[in-house]
Amino acid sequence: MTAHAPIAAPLDLRGQFPAIGPGWHYLDSAATAQKPQAVIDAITTAYARDYATVHRGVYQRSAEMTGRFEAARAATARFIGGQPDELVFTRGATEAINLVAQRFQNGTRKRVLVSQLEHHSNIVPWQLAGYALDVVPLSADGRIDLDAAERMASEDHAVIALAHVSNVLGSVLDAPRAAQIARKAGAALLLDGCQAAPRLPVDVAALDCDFYAFSGHKLYGPTGIGALWGKADRLADMAPWQGGGAMIDRVTFAETTYLDAPARFEAGTPHIVGAVGLHAAIDWVEGIGRDRLHAHEAALAAAAREALRAMNDVTLYGPDDSAGIVSFNVDGVHAHDVGTILDDAGVAVRAGHHCAQPLMDHLGVAATARASFAAHGGPDDVEALVDGLKRVKRIFR
Incomplete structure (x- = not known):
C-alpha cells in the first residue's frame, strides 16, 4: 500500500x-x-415478543407498543433538536420530500431553488408537483455556491431545497447561511439530511430550516422508516396528503375532518417495528x-x-x-x-x-x-x- x-x-x-x-x-x-447487533435485537424482540398494533387497541400490549412507538417519535425529534408534534414518520427521506412538494404552499410561488449536486429525490418530487427548478452552481471543490444562491433567490421561489451533505461529494452545506438566504427571499428552507443525520450533530433550531428530511436505514436503522421534521406552523398549514385510518377526526359520507399534525400525515398502519428499530439506532449512535x-x-x-x-x-x-x-x-x-x-x-x-x-x-x-x-x-x-x-x-x- x-x-x-x-x-x-x-x-x-x-x-x-x-x-x-x-x-x-x-x-x-x-x-x-x-x-449493529443492538438494532437487530430490538427489531427481533419487537416482532417476537412485543408486537401489537398502535393507537387502536384497548388491550395492554397494544397500549405498550403505542407507548414505544410514540417514544420513538420523541427520540427521533430530540435527535435533531425538534419536538414530537413536529415529527412525521415516513417511509424515508424520499417520501418526506414528496410530502412537502405535494402539500406545502407558499402563496402562488411555483419555483424551487436546488443545487447542482442534489439527489434525484430532491429533484423529481418538485417536478412532479409542477414546480420549475433553478439550479445553484458548485464551487471548484464541489460545494454549493451560496454566493450564487443569494443572487438567484427571489420572491418567485417557494422553497430552497438543498442537501445538508452531498451523497456523492461529501461536501457539507453552510446551512445557517442557506437559511438566511431563504428568509431574505421569503422562501421555506428544506434540508435533505440523509447523509448528515448519521454523522453530524443536527439542531434544526440552530439550522433555522423549515423542513428536515432523513432516512432510518442510513442511520443504522431499518429500511422503510424515516422522518420529516417541520416547523409546527408549516405543518399546520399543510393539508393531508394520503387518506385512511389514523389521520382522521370524524368521517361521514358527506365530510371528513382530520387530526392535527403529525397524525394527519400518517395514514394507515405505520411501520411500527421500523420506528422501534430507528429508536434503537438513535440510542446506539447517541451512545457513541x-x-x-x-x-x-x-x-x-x-x-x-x-x-x-x-x-x-x-x-x-x-x-x-x-x-x-x-x-x-x-x-x-x-x-x-x-x-x-x-x-x-x-x-x-x-x-x-x-x-x-x-x-x-x-x-x-x-x-x-x-x-x-x-x-x-x-x-x-x-x-x-x-x-x-x-x-x-x-x-x-
Whole structure:
C-alpha cells in the first residue's frame, strides 16, 4: 500500500456488526448502513415478543407498543433538536420530500431553488408537483455556491431545497447561511439530511430550516422508516396528503375532518417495528456520539483521499474535508468495472450515478466509484481499497 499519514480512527466497533465478516470491507454506507447487533435485537424482540398494533387497541400490549412507538417519535425529534408534534414518520427521506412538494404552499410561488449536486429525490418530487427548478452552481471543490444562491433567490421561489451533505461529494452545506438566504427571499428552507443525520450533530433550531428530511436505514436503522421534521406552523398549514385510518377526526359520507399534525400525515398502519428499530439506532449512535463518529469517518476519508491522490490515473471528486465519502474514477476504466474488480477483492463500493445524474453531467462523467465510511470502518478498509485499485490498474494496464 502507498505510504500515508497514520489514520486517526479510535473507534473499534466492527464486532458489533454481525453482517461484516472477516475479509469483507463494506464501503457503501452512504447507500445504506449495516446494522449493529443492538438494532437487530430490538427489531427481533419487537416482532417476537412485543408486537401489537398502535393507537387502536384497548388491550395492554397494544397500549405498550403505542407507548414505544410514540417514544420513538420523541427520540427521533430530540435527535435533531425538534419536538414530537413536529415529527412525521415516513417511509424515508424520499417520501418526506414528496410530502412537502405535494402539500406545502407558499402563496402562488411555483419555483424551487436546488443545487447542482442534489439527489434525484430532491429533484423529481418538485417536478412532479409542477414546480420549475433553478439550479445553484458548485464551487471548484464541489460545494454549493451560496454566493450564487443569494443572487438567484427571489420572491418567485417557494422553497430552497438543498442537501445538508452531498451523497456523492461529501461536501457539507453552510446551512445557517442557506437559511438566511431563504428568509431574505421569503422562501421555506428544506434540508435533505440523509447523509448528515448519521454523522453530524443536527439542531434544526440552530439550522433555522423549515423542513428536515432523513432516512432510518442510513442511520443504522431499518429500511422503510424515516422522518420529516417541520416547523409546527408549516405543518399546520399543510393539508393531508394520503387518506385512511389514523389521520382522521370524524368521517361521514358527506365530510371528513382530520387530526392535527403529525397524525394527519400518517395514514394507515405505520411501520411500527421500523420506528422501534430507528429508536434503537438513535440510542446506539447517541451512545457513541456523533462528534466521535464524524471525526472517525472524516479521518478515514481523509486517509483514503491521500492514498488515492498518490496513485497515478485516479481522479478524485469533492472537497478534501468530505464527510466520510470519497468519490473517484480510475482513468480509462468504467466505474462499474472498478466496482466489480473491487468486489472480487472483498471491497464493496458503490459504482454508478448515485441517483445524481445532473451532477454526473456537471462533472463530465457517466459514473463514479464511491467509497463511504462508517462507524465500523478502520485503517484496513483503506488498505484494502488501495490494494484493490492496484489490482484494477494491473488488469487494465
